[in-house]
Amino acid sequence: MIKTFITTAALALTSFTTQADGLQDLEKFLREVNSAQASFTQVVTSPKRTGETVARSKTSSGRFEFLRPNRFRFEYTQPFEQTIVADGQTLWLYDVDLNQVTARQQQEVLGSTPAALIAAGTDMRALSQAFELKAAPAHNGMEWLEARPRAQDGQLHSVRVGFRQGQLTALEIADSLGQRSVLTFSQWQGNAPLTAERFRFQVPVGADVIRP
Incomplete structure (x- = not known):
């Protein structure tokens, strides 16, 4: 998940006022939403294998929280428990079934990821250094933007971000x-009263810790 989950020359300021609503929504989101919490559902679809008529997919769900800058928390509850926490310095991945924790330096793995777009980023200029950003047509009642990482050495190909009424x-x-992975958010609470303590990860007793 973290490889998925986990895992530009700066745009002129004048371009933001001429782009479609998706870019304007992102700019407003970065400026006005400093924290949030929500429920999410994620559907991951794999490409068809030879002989397959229907692509394989799996669905998971849980809770998501973030606090700018650089702190977020994904808690998967279905169908398996897994926790991903970024505390500002370290990215922690806890697999409950394996009782195993993987710890990585956050700055090494989050540069051009979806998390950088919605949780770590603080302004459009900074994001434009890591992503090519462009507006996409409105669809399903949402305004969209598309982000493609400027670095070509990672697994991420592109991210589409959808906003409804901002x-x-x-x-x-x-x-x-x-x-392809699609996350949809519900029960959204912007500027939730979260503190840095909420994103402090405590290694469970007896868990193996791996530091690649």
């Missing part, structure tokens, strides 16, 4: 292997 509603993530 509220983050959906992420569509495509990787270089043809896998």
